[in-house]
Amino acid sequence: MLNKKFLWGGASAANQIEGGFEEDGRGLSNIDLLPYGDQRLAIAQGKMHYSEAKEDAYYPSHTGVDFYHHYKEDIQLMADLNVNAFRFSISWSRIFPTGLETSPNEEGLKFYDNLIDELLKYQIEPVVTISHFDVPKGLMDAFESWKSREMIAQFEKYARTLFNRYKGRVKYWISFNEINMLLHKPFTGAGIFIDDQKENRKQVIFQAAHYEMVASALATKALREIDPDAQLGAMLAAGDYYPYSANPEDVFVAQKANQENFFFLDVQSRGEYPRWALKQFEAENLSLDITADDLQILKENTCDFISFSYYSSRTSKADTSDVDTNTGNAAGGVVNPYLKRSEWGWMIDPLGLRIVMNSIWDRYQKPLMIVENGLGAKDTLTDTDVVHDDYRIAYLNTHLEMIKESMTEDGIPLMGFIMWSILDLVSSSSGEMSKRYGLIYVDKDNLGNGSYRRIKKDSFYWFKDYITENK
Numbered sequence: 001m002l003n004k005k006f007l008w009g010g011a012s013a014a015n016q017i018e019g020g021f022e023e024d025g026r027g028l029s030n031i032d033l034l035p036y037g038d039q040r041l042a043i044a045q046g047k048m049h050y051s052e053a054k055e056d057a058y059y060p061s062h063t064g065v066d067f068y069h070h071y072k073e074d075i076q077l078m079a080d081l082n083v084n085a086f087r088f089s090i091s092w093s094r095i096f097p098t099g100l101e102t103s104p105n106e107e108g109l110k111f112y113d114n115l116i117d118e119l120l121k122y123q124i125e126p127v128v129t130i131s132h133f134d135v136p137k138g139l140m141d142a143f144e145s146w147k148s149r150e151m152i153a154q155f156e157k158y159a160r161t162l163f164n165r166y167k168g169r170v171k172y173w174i175s176f177n178e179i180n181m182l183l184h185k186p187f188t189g190a191g192i193f194i195d196d197q198k199e200n201r202k203q204v205i206f207q208a209a210h211y212e213m214v215a216s217a218l219a220t221k222a223l224r225e226i227d228p229d230a231q232l233g234a235m236l237a238a239g240d241y242y243p244y245s246a247n248p249e250d251v252f253v254a255q256k257a258n259q260e261n262f263f264f265l266d267v268q269s270r271g272e273y274p275r276w277a278l279k280q281f282e283a284e285n286l287s288l289d290i291t292a293d294d295l296q297i298l299k300e301n302t303c304d305f306i307s308f309s310y311y312s313s314r315t316s317k318a319d320t321s322d323v324d325t326n327t328g329n330a331a332g333g334v335v336n337p338y339l340k341r342s343e344w345g346w347m348i349d350p351l352g353l354r355i356v357m358n359s360i361w362d363r364y365q366k367p368l369m370i371v372e373n374g375l376g377a378k379d380t381l382t383d384t385d386v387v388h389d390d391y392r393i394a395y396l397n398t399h400l401e402m403i404k405e406s407m408t409e410d411g412i413p414l415m416g417f418i419m420w421s422i423l424d425l426v427s428s429s430s431g432e433m434s435k436r437y438g439l440i441y442v443d444k445d446n447l448g449n450g451s452y453r454r455i456k457k458d459s460f461y462w463f464k465d466y467i468t469e470n471k
């Protein structure tokens with residue numbers, strides 16, 4: 001079904017796997033300040049300041065799953081899994097510890113040199129996210145992060161440093177992970193705290209969105225100069241909004257939600273703001289700092305491909321009294337009565353993956369790359385070191401069937417399937433370890449206790465066979 005270059009792999013994020021948060025000169029980042037527990041959501045949403053976290057709070061990113069020290073062993077496991085791609089992110093504050101330095105931290109660069117070389121040794125293609133929910137604390141302190149235009153130059157400096165250092169070795173770059181997370185969790189997505197008494201939330205968010213999109217376009221421009229063979233993708237937390245019923249009121253609400261969700265891709269892929277957004281900015285009196293130069297940069301430097309995560313579809317209803325914020329990844333919606341839910345309440349909808357692939361392709365006609373898809377579930381490690389995760393196998397299998405159909409029957413060009421995730425890692429939304437996504441179990445609990453031993457689950461062997469048959 002697939003061409004030879006099709007990427008089969010797994011994905012991760014620095015803050016969810018690396019640990020080693022103060023090693024070799026690394027500075028603090030936004031996610032290092034996001035605690036585990038009942039304050040996590042309010043801080044993630046930028047509604048509570050991180051400095052109000054309980055004194056004895058536990059911060060899961062500080063240890064991750066200790067990939068910083070285990071990467072060689074982990075890459076060997078990836079080679080055994082037979083994948084040919086690994087998506088990871090670079091920790092910005094390893095490279096520029098406060099973000100403000102004029103020259104990079106050599107030890108940070110070296111870590112990723114070693115990581116990339118180790119992957120290439122096994123013919124595993126690195127797919128690299130420049131910022132996966134990642135802003136150095138120094139930039140939050142200096143500029144309140146992406147509230148400020150200053151961030152554009154900081155990001156460009158950082159991106160150029162990476163492109164110059166890793167050129168020829170990294171062919172696929174992603175600028176911002178799930179750029180639309182900014183709409184739902186501005187602290188997680190962009191290191192932003194919003195004082196709702198003094199600030200207009202929408203103004204702050206759409207201003208930050210604009211700066212991020214200009215920064216991403218400038219990174220695209222820089223990559224074309226520095227390494228013209230490499231490509232840069234936009235990245236969206238995807239999933240279509242279905243109308244709850246055929247009532248035109250529900251259909252309209254779903255249409256509006258889809259427009260908002262595609263807002264970022266409209267700008268990054270078409271190079272222009274959608275008209276509805278401009279009208280909305282006007283109607284709501286948002287005064288955004290958008291210059292003519294910015295608009296030209298956006299127009300001239302659109303993304304090469306569109307990458308996205310997919311966990312669930314979403315469902316919209318005009319009557320908002322039933323909204324359940326726990327139906328999927330960040331974006332709320334109502335419960336879809338036709339679907340089953342995961343242990344964390346997320347809707348399970350394999351056909352929704354084929355639907356969203358068609359939606360994105362119909363809108364943009366750029367190659368797609370799936371860079372996250374998987375099931376967060378509780379696993380049981382038996383006394384004999386086995387994890388029977390047939391639920392995860394079923395999830396992946398049904399989604400892969402839909403991918404096959406979208407390629408063979410709908411003709412959608414897909415560059416790769418990079419699932420979430422090869423190793424268990426810290427959950428982004430809940431900070432838990434018990435919400436496990438991996439094909440490989442990592443022995444660590446929600447409070448960081450454990451041996452950090454790696455144990456292959458049943459899904460590891462299943463995925464390996466699947467890839468081997470379809471490569």
Ligand code: BG6
Pocket residue numbers: 013016177178237309329372376420426427428429430435
């Ligand atoms: C995406 C992120 O939101 O979904 C990942 O890019 C995240 O960082 C993944 O881990 C799954 O979400 P969660 O909240 O279950 O970890």
